[in-house]
Amino acid sequence: MKNNYKALVMGLLIASSGLISQSAHAVTDISKPTQAITVSLSGNFNLGDTFSNNNLGNTFADKFSFLTTGWTNVDMLLTSTSTKATNGLNLTGLGLYNSANVQIAAGVQMLTGVQDKWAIAAPHLTAGNYYFKILGNVVGNTGGSFAANGHVVSTIPEADSYAMLLAGLGLIGFVARRRRHAA
Numbered sequence: 001m002k003n004n005y006k007a008l009v010m011g012l013l014i015a016s017s018g019l020i021s022q023s024a025h026a027v028t029d030i031s032k033p034t035q036a037i038t039v040s041l042s043g044n045f046n047l048g049d050t051f052s053n054n055n056l057g058n059t060f061a062d063k064f065s066f067l068t069t070g071w072t073n074v075d076m077l078l079t080s081t082s083t084k085a086t087n088g089l090n091l092t093g094l095g096l097y098n099s100a101n102v103q104i105a106a107g108v109q110m111l112t113g114v115q116d117k118w119a120i121a122a123p124h125l126t127a128g129n130y131y132f133k134i135l136g137n138v139v140g141n142t143g144g145s146f147a148a149n150g151h152v153v154s155t156i157p158e159a160d161s162y163a164m165l166l167a168g169l170g171l172i173g174f175v176a177r178r179r180r181h182a183a
Helices: 002-024 159-182
Strands: 043-051 059-068 072-081 089-098 103-106 108-111 115-125 128-138 144-154
Touching: 043 059, 043 128, 072 089, 072 128, 089 115, 089 144, 103 115, 115 128, 128 144
Parallel strands: none
Antiparallel strands: 043 144, 059 128, 072 115, 072 144, 089 103, 089 128, 108 115
16 A cells, blocks of 8 residues: 555656646747837838847747838848757748738748748738738747848829829920921
8 A cells, every 4th residue: 555655646746747847838928019110102111029038939929010101012021040940039920910900911931940031022002000920939048039121112103203204295295296397
């Protein structure tokens, strides 16, 4: 009976040590609050985030919001580089969402490992509020960071473009009329 009691106690100790070690490595969401970025028509934008040491295994889903005032095309390249694949960040997702939290464009993973690289393109966005969501986890105790560079192009010509078009057409008409009178 005494041996059964010892075996039961040992079994409980082993099982509880497994639970304690699992709780010590619990995954924590280390996402930052939504960050607003400035996106101007026909311009560039940058975004990024840094995670401190001792976040091994923790996950993040960072959001970067922006406003468009007219029809635009948006594209972005996201990267995270580390000294080796077991350090830094593992980027696991990139998406573009509207204000109703509906994904309207998904990123494409181009590289993974020492350098994680994602790209996303969203043509023909209407005026409104949008946000990029970047997903990932920390794969080493040294922390890590990611950065993105994007470009915005207006898909509707500005008033200057129309003025140049009319001036060009007027000049062509003037030259044609002058040739006709000269002949």
